[in-house]
Amino acid sequence: MSATMIKEFRLPDLGEGLTESEILSWKVDVGDTVSLNQVIAEVETAKAVVELPSPFAGVIKELHEQPGSVVEVGKPIVSFEVADDAGAPPSQLSGAFPRGAGESAVETPNAGETPKREPNLVGYGAVVEGSGRPARRPRTFAPVVEPVETRPVETTPVETRPVETTPAERPRSTPPVRKLAKDLGVDLAQVAGTGPGGLITREDVQGFAGHAGEPATATSGPVSVPGGGRPGERETRTPIKGVRKHTAAAMVQSAFTAPHATEFLTVDVTPSLDLLAKLKNSREFTGIKLTPLTLAAKAVLIALRRNPALNSRWDEENQEIVTFNYVNLGIAAATPRGLTVPNIKDADTMGLPQLAQALTALAETARAGRTTPADLSGGTISITNIGVFGIDAGTPILNPGEAAILGLGAVRTMPWEYRGEVALRQVLTLSLSFDHRLVDGEQGSRFLADVGAILAEPGMVLTMV
Incomplete structure (x- = not known):
């Protein structure tokens, strides 16, 4: 029996430096067997609705995001269980992506072996500042891929330890979050990060701006306040996103x-x-x-x-x-x-x-x-x-x-x-x-x-x- 591996697929930049996309729907479910280039999801960028083809032939192991989630470029959205030799060169992938597109995963077949990089989708890797990894290069069709944590099947996930920071260290966040903070007039040094290793997320910034530093409450759809679309309400609030x-x-x-x-x-x-x-x-x-x-x-x-x-x-x-x-x-x-x-x-x-x-x-x-x-x-x-x-x-x-x-x-x-x-x-x-x-x-x-x-x-x- 051939060995299998877990590979993660990260949300690619679907064109022109877009920083995030919304998962509209999944076309597959956990346990489904998929073929190379099979459409697995429909996502909405800031410009259009795009179908995502599968970069691997294998079995869907985990869906990391739910429909309605707004995901930053470079974050894992789905994991596959594939054979060691699974995958295909970029030229075989569907035309849904810009020229130069390909898979976006790094596999580690066995402990001690050197990770092998595979072709990546355009614009991969919203890299956390201070991580020591190279950031995405502007105006290029093949930026450096941020290493993706992968693991053999049936292994115990490694516990992630918070990264200690010093007062003089610049708050850890991604470029889109820093831009959001700038637009809202928020000083990131005053925001407590709730992401992995103390990473400041979009929700942290929005919560600080709207609630004087209190944690933000995530919502996945239109939010009604007294006076909205339901009986007795006079206002309806709808998140501004997508097109x-x-x-x-x-x-x-x-x-x-x-x-x-x-x-x-x-x-x-x-x-x-x-x-x-x-x-x-x-x-x-x-x-x-x-x-x-x-x-x-x-x-x-x-x-x-x-x-x-x-x-x-x-x-x-x-x-x-x-x-x-x-x-x-x-x-x-x-x-x-x-x-x-x-x-x-x-x-x-x-x-x-x-x-x-x-x-x-x-x-x-x-x-x-x-x-x-x-x-x-x-x-x-x-x-x-x-x-x-x-x-x-x-x-x-x-x-x-x-x-x-x-x-x-x-x-x-x-x-x-x-x-x-x-x-x-x-x-x-x-x-x-x-x-x-x-x-x-x-x-x-x-x-x-x-x-x-x-x-x-x-x-x-x-x-x-």
Whole structure:
């Protein structure tokens, strides 16, 4: 009979330096036999819902976290009982992770043998300060793995002894916890750590901030206080986490970093709607969903060729303006978990049929909650369609790192001047917000005018390309 070992799988960084994820559900249970790449859990990062594939073939020995738990990157989430030769090279793992992903475990076959490192998932290891182990390296696809405690089957767990600290020693905590303490104005030197070896946890900081140093009470769902969602209550408190937490932080960052300017243009789009009706009856667009958003997206792509300043970003670190020679077109999508802005890669290379299909696929994926972190990163300019909610105009906030965002209002039948007379026409309002560091008033106005001209008279495209 071949020997078996216990291997722990730690929560990986699922992209762009994310520090934590929420366990939404387990697809397996203790005792289940799983195969390599089998989906074992569904987790929500600050950007998207991601399925975790198993890095090993074996038996589920222990689930370390329950659904609803928010887990920091690098913490064990599941243990496997596997054969000594279990595991696979990173190239065999599922595509749910960024390039360079692989297993995340270290095995110790027998006492006295040197631990063997195996390939690791991206961003592994939220390393405790003062542990003597190397911290995760920024901007790399293969950071150093923090050693994981493993043990042969049926051995007695080793007792963990608290680490003694001196008054002059900096309080032990992880980078996300230190950032939380800074945001809440908490001095970590005054916080008593309840984690292993006196580690200060997120709950310790929140408890100190909210209860003058008393231990925090953990909650796993919405918390109602007198006056909330149940009879006799008037308030309901819901933890801020996941996509909504990320969106809030991004919007605050954008609003207070990029100087926003917003312009409005009301356009008679009757010719565009007539064109849509004709295209829907054409053979080339059979089975393809066409909407005003489709034409607006194409108009944005064409207008960017004449106004490239709106397809750029401000590089503060290098003091440079980066102008993109491609367009990753972001489309704001309202989902049950909050607002997301997935983008269509290289949208400028697509014809109208391909663009329409990409928009449909993007919307369906977002509604199903299956947008990946890769789909949410790398956008260069965005569109938000507030017209679907019956709104005429607004002042959109820029997606961080982008120079502009276009808002589409509702299409309404209104009295409008047409050929010297007043007629009922189909009218919508465009709202363009832009970063005034990158785009001046003339550039923003010319871009908005070009988009409006295309939607008002699609034939104008012939004079622009």
